[in-house]
Amino acid sequence: MQSPPKPEYARVSLQGLKSYDPTDTLAALEKLLQPLGGMPAFVKPGQKVLIKPNLLAGKAPDKAVTTHPEIVRAVIKLAQKAGGEVVLGDSPGIGSPENVARKSGIMAVVEETGSRFVPFETSVSIRSTSGTFQQFEVAQEILAADVIINLPKLKTHQMMGLTCGVKNMFGAVVGLRKPRLHLQAGTDKAFFALMLLELCEILAPALTIVDAVIGMEGEGPGSGDPVQIGALLAGSHPQAVDTVATELVGLLPHQIWTQQQAIDTKRPYTHLQQLELCGDPLEFLKINNFRPAKMTDVNFGLKGGLKHYLRNALTARPAPDHKLCKRCNDCVTHCPAEAMKIVHNKLLIDYNSCIRCFCCQELCPHGALETKQGILLRLHNVLQRKTRPDTR
Ligand code: SF4
Ligand code: SF4
Numbered sequence: 001m002q003s004p005p006k007p008e009y010a011r012v013s014l015q016g017l018k019s020y021d022p023t024d025t026l027a028a029l030e031k032l033l034q035p036l037g038g039m040p041a042f043v044k045p046g047q048k049v050l051i052k053p054n055l056l057a058g059k060a061p062d063k064a065v066t067t068h069p070e071i072v073r074a075v076i077k078l079a080q081k082a083g084g085e086v087v088l089g090d091s092p093g094i095g096s097p098e099n100v101a102r103k104s105g106i107m108a109v110v111e112e113t114g115s116r117f118v119p120f121e122t123s124v125s126i127r128s129t130s131g132t133f134q135q136f137e138v139a140q141e142i143l144a145a146d147v148i149i150n151l152p153k154l155k156t157h158q159m160m161g162l163t164c165g166v167k168n169m170f171g172a173v174v175g176l177r178k179p180r181l182h183l184q185a186g187t188d189k190a191f192f193a194l195m196l197l198e199l200c201e202i203l204a205p206a207l208t209i210v211d212a213v214i215g216m217e218g219e220g221p222g223s224g225d226p227v228q229i230g231a232l233l234a235g236s237h238p239q240a241v242d243t244v245a246t247e248l249v250g251l252l253p254h255q256i257w258t259q260q261q262a263i264d265t266k267r268p269y270t271h272l273q274q275l276e277l278c279g280d281p282l283e284f285l286k287i288n289n290f291r292p293a294k295m296t297d298v299n300f301g302l303k304g305g306l307k308h309y310l311r312n313a314l315t316a317r318p319a320p321d322h323k324l325c326k327r328c329n330d331c332v333t334h335c336p337a338e339a340m341k342i343v344h345n346k347l348l349i350d351y352n353s354c355i356r357c358f359c360c361q362e363l364c365p366h367g368a369l370e371t372k373q374g375i376l377l378r379l380h381n382v383l384q385r386k387t388r389p390d391t392r
Contacts, residue, residue: 010240010269011036013279014248015232017213020061020070029074032209032232035278038082042207042236043147045083050118050145051075052205054153054168055090056221057365058103064216064226067153069105071211071232075151076113086113089141090171091120093178093222094330094363123174131198138172142203150205150238154212154229154245156220156293158358158371160193161256163221164245165208165238169200179336182357187315189297190264192357193257197267200238208241209234212248217291223367224293231285240269247272247282249290294371295381296356312351313374318361320347324368331360331369 015032017024033039043049053067061068072088079086088110092100097119101107110117120139127135142148152168160167173181185192210233218224231248235241239262246252246259253259253270263270296316325347332340332347339353340360347368349360361369373381 009274009276010235010237011276011278012233012235012240012244014244014277014282014285016230016280016285017232018230020068020213022070022073025070026074026077028232029071029078029209032234032279033078036207036234036236039078040082042149043079043082043084047084047146048144049079049084049086049147049149050142051079051086051088051149051151052090052142052168052171053088053106053151054155054163054221055092055097055100055104055106055171057093057363058095058100060103061105062214062226064153064155064214064224065222066100066104066106067151067211068213069109071209071213072106072151073109073113075149075209076109076115079149080113080115084147086115087118087141087145088115089118089120089139091139091174091178092171093359094334094365097121120172120174123177126202128198128202131201133195133198136199136202137174137177138199138203139174142172147207148203148205150208152208152210153215154210154249155216156218156224156291158219158221158293158296158361159189159356160196160258161293162242162246162251162259164210165241166196166200166258166262169203169205169238170196172199172203176334179334179359182355182359183336187355189257190261193261194265196258197239197262197265205238207234207236208238210241210245212245215249218293219361219371220293222362222364223369225291227287227290229285229287231280237269239267240275243270243272243275244277244282248286250286250288251290251292255292294373295377296358296371296373297377310376313376315356316371316373316377317351317354317356318349318358318369319372320349321368321370322346324366326366326368328365331364334363335360
C-alpha cells in the first residue's frame with residue numbers, strides 16, 4: 001500500500017483494461033483502487049453506499065451510452081466485500097429509471113449481486129453557503145447515502161465537450177428539473193458549467209471511478225460512436241479525475257466547459273502538476289485521434305446586438321434528419337425552451353427560441369438530430385486547422 005498523498009496533491013489512479021471480461025474487470029478494479037487504499041478506504045462496514053452510474057438512456061452496453069454493467073458489477077462486489085449496504089440509482093434523461101436500467105444491462109447486475117435499485121424520484125432542497133448557487137434541488141435518495149460512488153462513462157458531450165466525473169453528478173437532479181436548469185443558464189455555457197461544478201462539490205462523491213474501457217467520441221453523449229480507450233481511472237476528487245481524463249483522450253481544457261470554468265475560477269486539481277498519478281503510466285494509456293464533439297460556438301470577440309444578429313452563423317444548432325425522425329415527440333416534451341413542435345408530421349425547431357443546449361440530441365432515441373454548424377463557425381474551424389494542425 002502506498003503512503004498517503006501529500007496534502008496539496010490529489011491522487012488519481014489509472015489502470016489499463018482491454019475488455020469487459022468479468023474476471024479481468026474485477027482484477028483491474030482491485031489494482032486500480034489499491035494505490036487509493038482499496039475500497040475499505042472509502043466504505044466502512046454497515047455504511048449505506050449509493051452507486052451513481054451514467055444511466056442516460058436505455059441502450060445496450062455496446063452502444064457506450066451507459067456505464068458498462070461489468071464495471072458496475074465489480075464496483076458493487078468490492079463495496080459489498082468492504083461491508084457496505086449497496087444501492088444504485090440515477091435519474092435518466094428519458095424513460096423510466098427501471099426501464100433504462102433494465103435495457104442497459106445494469107438492472108440484471110443489481111439483482112444478481114443482491115443490491116437494490118433506487119430510482120431518483122423525490123426532490124429535496126439543499127442549501128449552499130458558498131458559491132454562486134445558493135440552493136439545489138436533488139434526489140432525496142442520493143442524500144440518504146453515507147457514501148456516494150460516482151461511476152461515469154467517459155463520453156463526448158455536445159454542449160459541455162465532455163461528460164466524466166463532474167458532469168455525471170448532474171443525474172442527481174430529478175427528471176424535468178434538469179431542463180429547468182438548462183433554461184436558467186440559457187445560452188451561457190460557462191454559467192451552466194459553474195452550476196455543474198458547484199453541484200458536484202456540494203454532493204461530494206467519496207470516490208469517482210471512470211469507465212473508459214470503451215468510451216464515446218463524436219456526437220455524444222447519446223448519439224456518438226463507441227471508441228476503444230482501454231482504461232479505468234479513479235480518485236477521490238472528481239475534478240482531478242476529469243483533468244486526467246482530458247489528457248487521456250488528448251482534449252484541451254478549452255474544449256471542455258467544466259474544465260475551463262474550473263481553471264477560470266481557480267479551483268484545485270485542474271493541472272497535472274497538482275496531481276499524483278499512480279498505477280499504469282498515463283503516457284502508455286493515452287489515445288490519439290479521439291474525435292471531439294463538434295464545436296458549437298465561437299464569437300470572434302463580438303458583443304451585444306451584432307453577436308445576437310449573427311447568432312445562427314456563429315453557433316451550431318440541432319437539425320432534424322427527417323428520414324430518421326420517428327416523430328415520437330420525446331424531444332418536443334423535453335425541450336427546455338419549448339422551441340420544438342411537430343407540424344404536419346414534421347419536426348420543426350424555432351431557432352430564435354432555441355438555447356443550443358442540445359438536450360434534444362442527447363435524448364433522441366433514434367439519433368435523428370444532427371449538429372449543424374453556422375457558416376462563421378465552420379470558417380473558424382477551417383482557419384484553426386490551417387494555423388494549428390497539431391492541437392488534437
Ligand atoms: S428528433 Fe428524435 S426525439 Fe425528436 S421527434 Fe424525432 S425521433 Fe423523436
Ligand atoms: S431545440 Fe434542442 S437545443 Fe434547442 S433548446 Fe430545445 S432541446 Fe435545447
